[in-house]
Amino acid sequence: MFACVILFINVFLAVSGLFIYRGRIPNGDSVPNPCGTGGTWNGVGHYNQNGGGTLNPFGLEFSLNYRMWTIALCKADSDGDGKTNGEELGDPFCDWTEGVDINHLQAATGHPGICEPVGSPVCAAQEGKFSC
Numbered sequence: 001m002f003a004c005v006i007l008f009i010n011v012f013l014a015v016s017g018l019f020i021y022r023g024r025i026p027n028g029d030s031v032p033n034p035c036g037t038g039g040t041w042n043g044v045g046h047y048n049q050n051g052g053g054t055l056n057p058f059g060l061e062f063s064l065n066y067r068m069w070t071i072a073l074c075k076a077d078s079d080g081d082g083k084t085n086g087e088e089l090g091d092p093f094c095d096w097t098e099g100v101d102i103n104h105l106q107a108a109t110g111h112p113g114i115c116e117p118v119g120s121p122v123c124a125a126q127e128g129k130f131s132c
């Protein structure tokens, strides 16, 4: 029984944390699944689609950046696919601020922590780190 309570608390905290962090980046709740299978990638900073486990390059940089969206993080290309994090998350002008609506925020077009297109030669370094 005690183990079940601890498990429940850990799952609750993990999910709560996930939701908090998703709100700290533009379009954090609608990052497209880079596998091309549709849907969204809920664990944006993780290689695991649903969060938890190993951080991807964006998750590492976000963590090192005190889990804040800044101009430097926006202009970085964490996953090395040639598109900035801001371009992938729909903030190409890097002026999104948490909690403030801006009328030119675009839809997220890519994943900032998983190199796309998945399986392409430019993304070979991430092979084996996650599964689609």
Ligand SMILES: [Ca+2]
Pocket: 077, 078, 079, 080, 081, 082, 083, 084, 085, 088, 111, 112
């Ligand atoms: Ca990128």
